[in-house]
Each structure stands twice: as C-alpha cells, then as structure tokens.
Amino acid sequence: MNPEHTQHQLAILGATPSFPEPLHVGRPNLGDRETMLRRVNEIFDRRWFTNDGPLVKEFEARIQQLVGVKHCVAMCNATIALEIAIRALELRGEVIVPAYTFIATAHALQWQEITPVFADMDPATHNIAPETIERLITPRTTGIIGVHVWGRPCNTEAIEAIAAKHQLKVMYDAAHAFGCSHRGRMVGSFGSCEVFSFHATKFINCFEGGAVVTNDDALAAKLRLMRNFGFAGVDKVIYPGTNGKLTEVCAAMGITSLEVMEEIIVANRRNYEAYCEGLKSLPGIALKEYAAGERRNYQYIVVEVDETKSPLNRDELVAVLQAENVLARKYFWPGCHRMEPYKSFFPNAHLLLPQTEKLAAQIMVLPTGQSVGAEDVGKVCGLIHTALSQSAVVRAALSKQD
Ligand SMILES: Cc1ncc(COP(=O)(O)O)c(C=O)c1O
Structure with a gap:
C-alpha cells in the first residue's frame, strides 16, 4: 500500500470525521449564478412560466443540436418522460428491462400495468446482458428497455438484433448518458427513442427535468400531445394526455448548466x-x-x-x-427485483439474476x-x-x- 495514504485517523475508531461537511454523491453541478439569475428575472418580466415557453424551446433546440437528433421533447422529469414514451410506443403486456437500474425504469412500466421482466447484467459493463434477453421473451412481450448504466452505452447492436428478430420495440433509459457517445454516435439516437434525466443529481441539471429524444416525427408529435393533456390547440383535445411539462425556470437552469x-x-x-x-x-x-x-x-x-x-x-x-x-452510495442495491412490488410478484427472480445479485452487493459509488x-x-x-x-x-x- 502507498505509505502516503496511511496517515488518517479513522472516525469509526473514535477520531473526528475527516470531512466536517458531508461529501455527497450527486451534489448538484452549477452553471454561472449571475446568468441564471438574469434568466429568472427575464422569466418574471415575461410572466411566461410554463406551457412551451421560449426557454423550453431553446433548451430543446440546444439538446437536439448537441445530440444530433430531430426532436427533443422536454419533460418535468425522466420518470414521467419514461412513462409517456412507453405509452406513446404502445408497449403493453411484458417489457424486458435490466434488474440492475434505478427503480424508476421498472416503475414507469408497472405504473401503467405493464409487467417489467428483469434481465441480468453483463458484469463487464453493468448493462443489460443481451444473451439473457431472448429466454425471457414470451407471447406477451412487446418491448425492451435498455439502460445505459453510468453513461456506458448498452450493446445496442445486439439488443436491436434480438428485437428485430422477435418484432419488439426498443427504447433506452439514458438518464445517466447525456453527453456520451457509442461508436462515435451520440447517445439519444438509438432505438425508437431515448430518455434523459436532468434531475439535480445528474451531470446536467434542471433542478428537476427530463426529455425524450427521437428521430421519429410521428412519435415526437404524439409525445408533445401527451405531455400537454392531449391538447392539439385551444379547446381541442385529441388524445389522452397528462401533464409532463417542463417549467421555464427549470429550462433556464438546464440552459445555464449546458453552458458549462x-x-x-x-x-x-x-x-x-x-x-x-x-x-x-x-x-x-x-x-x-x-x-x-x-x-x-x-x-x-x-x-x-x-x-x-x-x-x-x-x-x-x-x-x-x-x-x-x-x-x-450502494447503487442500485438490492436490485429492482428485490424491491416491492416486484419482490412479491417474482419471489424467485434472483435465481435468474446471478450477476445482478453479485454486483449489487459489491458496487459502491463515490x-x-x-x-x-x-x-x-x-x-x-x-x-x-x-x-x-x-x-x-x-x-x-x-x-x-x-
Ligand atoms: C437510470 C435512471 N432512470 C430514471 C431515473 C429517474 O429520473 P428522474 O429523477 O429525472 O425522474 C433515474 C434517476 O436517478 C435513473 O438513475
């Protein structure tokens, strides 16, 4: 062991903590404070706080350009963005997801009574192991959601080949992967669509925020309708929708973050x-x-x-x-399959998830x-x-x- 690292008195042995203030995982990154406050003042002057305001449009345009996709539909958080994307793709029945992910990936399905079926992870990448997917496909399976865990892209080629063979839809939870590339192509343009999170703990943040990105014009139009109660114009609702809108102040935060x-x-x-x-x-x-x-x-x-x-x-x-x-932090301990309601639904799921079981007990995020x-x-x-x-x-x- 390196002798320069052996000088510390440990708090667990009675010394005072080395850090007087907590050192958090996911402490928010900040853009320039003055610029942010100027933007907030402008929002106040305009009195346009939400409903597709100019800063939301600017945020979406910047993401489209950065990621190289045709459409970015900004949302209030990634969980709602996942739910809306899942619904817009008309997934139902069963959808295959990794057990090793943040619980929101599974809940976004369960919330709409779609069963998340948990696949094991590849220990080399911590992402869904493509070879574990095929045996989970049943006549009720309609799609696969890959998660780019820690911003390392999934094996999109293998996932999409399996999906094509079985006529399944593919989307990605890219909550961790904003600003990352896969084989030289930016994450955001794989599958039918991808979902980013701009939560306060994420690399780029909007306080709370998310987005669905896609190159599919029809899907983007549907996502926009669903994000705004299904309104296609004043007094004209043509679709069942929800409220997934990003506010102007959150978009201001996102733009200010993107600048740094x-x-x-x-x-x-x-x-x-x-x-x-x-x-x-x-x-x-x-x-x-x-x-x-x-x-x-x-x-x-x-x-x-x-x-x-x-x-x-x-x-x-x-x-x-x-x-x-x-x-x-012990992310994502103990794995989605060991949390409710999944633990009760599939009490033996762990038997099919040896790598998730092993690594969920070993991983520590600093x-x-x-x-x-x-x-x-x-x-x-x-x-x-x-x-x-x-x-x-x-x-x-x-x-x-x-
Ligand atoms: C993999 C993954 N998916 C989804 C989410 C949900 O994101 P949000 O907090 O923006 O709803 C997170 C949040 O931490 C996440 O890590």
Missing part, C-alpha cells in the same frame, strides 16, 4: 483520473474504467469491492466512509462533480487505504455498532 458542460466534464474527468490513481493496485478494489475514444460525462465513480480479495467488504467500506462524512476537488479525492482514497490496512480494528469497531 465542458467545465463539468473537465472536473469529473480530473476526479476520475485521481480516483484511478489513488485506488490502483488495492486488492479486491476495482474502479470501473471509462473506455477511451468515446465521449463520456465521467459522472459516476463506480468501485467494485470483491469481498473475497479485499480485507473489508463493500458494506463495511461504505460504513467507514459515511462515518467520515463521505456519503458513498462522490465527484464540480464541488469535489482533487484534494478531496486524495483524502477519500487515503481513508480507503487506511481502512483496508486496519481492517481488523475497523471490523471490530463496526461490530460494536451493530
């Missing part, structure tokens, strides 16, 4: 490289690497803790870090983003080194807490 997108990537990449350096060659600790040669937002620092090789397991390391005010400096990263890595080198006393202290 490259700066955020620089900060995230610097932190990612510092974590790679700081955690290298620790037994049982593997930082998930971002492939070179593609565009990435570097928003997630994902560490696999293999308890057969590491002196402490994932849960123990998370407990040590949290005691230091480093609020590491803080990064604009508000985390290189010095913070060095300190977090130092804490991990110290904890691992004092694993016996750490474990004893943790067992006293139980």
Whole structure:
C-alpha cells in the first residue's frame, strides 16, 4: 500500500470525521449564478412560466443540436418522460428491462400495468446482458428497455438484433448518458427513442427535468400531445394526455448548466483520473474504467469491492466512509427485483439474476462533480487505504455498532 495514504485517523475508531461537511454523491453541478439569475428575472418580466415557453424551446433546440437528433421533447422529469414514451410506443403486456437500474425504469412500466421482466447484467459493463434477453421473451412481450448504466452505452447492436428478430420495440433509459457517445454516435439516437434525466443529481441539471429524444416525427408529435393533456390547440383535445411539462425556470437552469458542460466534464474527468490513481493496485478494489475514444460525462465513480480479495467488504467500506462524512452510495442495491412490488410478484427472480445479485452487493459509488476537488479525492482514497490496512480494528469497531 502507498505509505502516503496511511496517515488518517479513522472516525469509526473514535477520531473526528475527516470531512466536517458531508461529501455527497450527486451534489448538484452549477452553471454561472449571475446568468441564471438574469434568466429568472427575464422569466418574471415575461410572466411566461410554463406551457412551451421560449426557454423550453431553446433548451430543446440546444439538446437536439448537441445530440444530433430531430426532436427533443422536454419533460418535468425522466420518470414521467419514461412513462409517456412507453405509452406513446404502445408497449403493453411484458417489457424486458435490466434488474440492475434505478427503480424508476421498472416503475414507469408497472405504473401503467405493464409487467417489467428483469434481465441480468453483463458484469463487464453493468448493462443489460443481451444473451439473457431472448429466454425471457414470451407471447406477451412487446418491448425492451435498455439502460445505459453510468453513461456506458448498452450493446445496442445486439439488443436491436434480438428485437428485430422477435418484432419488439426498443427504447433506452439514458438518464445517466447525456453527453456520451457509442461508436462515435451520440447517445439519444438509438432505438425508437431515448430518455434523459436532468434531475439535480445528474451531470446536467434542471433542478428537476427530463426529455425524450427521437428521430421519429410521428412519435415526437404524439409525445408533445401527451405531455400537454392531449391538447392539439385551444379547446381541442385529441388524445389522452397528462401533464409532463417542463417549467421555464427549470429550462433556464438546464440552459445555464449546458453552458458549462465542458467545465463539468473537465472536473469529473480530473476526479476520475485521481480516483484511478489513488485506488490502483488495492486488492479486491476495482474502479470501473471509462473506455477511451468515446465521449463520456465521467459522472459516476463506480468501485467494485470483491469481498473475497479485499480485507473489508463493500458494506463495511461504505460504513467507514459515511462515518467520515463521505456519503458513498450502494447503487442500485438490492436490485429492482428485490424491491416491492416486484419482490412479491417474482419471489424467485434472483435465481435468474446471478450477476445482478453479485454486483449489487459489491458496487459502491463515490462522490465527484464540480464541488469535489482533487484534494478531496486524495483524502477519500487515503481513508480507503487506511481502512483496508486496519481492517481488523475497523471490523471490530463496526461490530460494536451493530
Ligand atoms: C437510470 C435512471 N432512470 C430514471 C431515473 C429517474 O429520473 P428522474 O429523477 O429525472 O425522474 C433515474 C434517476 O436517478 C435513473 O438513475
């Protein structure tokens, strides 16, 4: 172990936390404050707060250009955007999704009484394993939703080949993958449509926000209707719709975030490289690497803790870090299939999901983003080194807490 990383007194052993203020995963990135406040003032002057205002239109146009798609339909969040996209594609019956994702992917189906059928993950990418999809297809299956977990694109070629063979529709939950590319093509143009999240914790944020992007003109028109109660003009409703609109103030936040997108990537990449350096060659600790040669937002620092090789397991390391005010997270523990209502619907689902089961118990996500400096990263890595080198006393202290 690197001796420079063994200096820390651990809070779990009675010292004061290394970070006086919590270091959060997903602490919001900010655009320029003055520019944002100017935009808010302009919104007040216009008194146009929502309903397809000028800033929503500008936000959509910027995303279309950045992603290289014909249509961006901005929404109030990605969960509603997923629900509307699923409905617009007329999915029903059963839809295959990865078990290893944020619960919103599954709930967006269940909310409309479509059964999410959970596929296992590929341990190399953490994305849906295409070879596990085909055996889940039944006469009730209508589609596949791939999730680009951590901004690493799914194997879209394999997924789309299976879908074509079985005449299924494909869409993607790209909540993590804004600003990322796949084989040189920006995420956003795969499948029938893709959904981005602009939640406060995401790489680019609108406070709350989301969008569906697509190259399909008819689908985009339907999404716009559905987002706005089905209104096709004043007093004219032609479709069952809901309220999925993005507000002007949220669009202002999104535009202001987009203006500093490259700066955020620089900060995230610097932190990612510092974590790679700081955690290298620790037994049982593997930082998930971002492939070179593609565009990435570097928003997630994902560490696999293999308890057969590491002196402490994932849960123990998370407990040590949290005691230091480093609020590491166990995403997406314990997997959608182990949460309700899915756990009750499919009590034996875990038997078909060995990789999800294994990795959900090993993955730890560490803080990064604009508000985390290189010095913070060095300190977090130092804490991990110290904890691992004092694993016996750490474990004893943790067992006293139980
Ligand atoms: C993979 C994934 N899908 C969907 C969502 C839901 O996004 P939102 O919070 O914008 O509704 C999230 C949010 O964290 C997510 O991580």
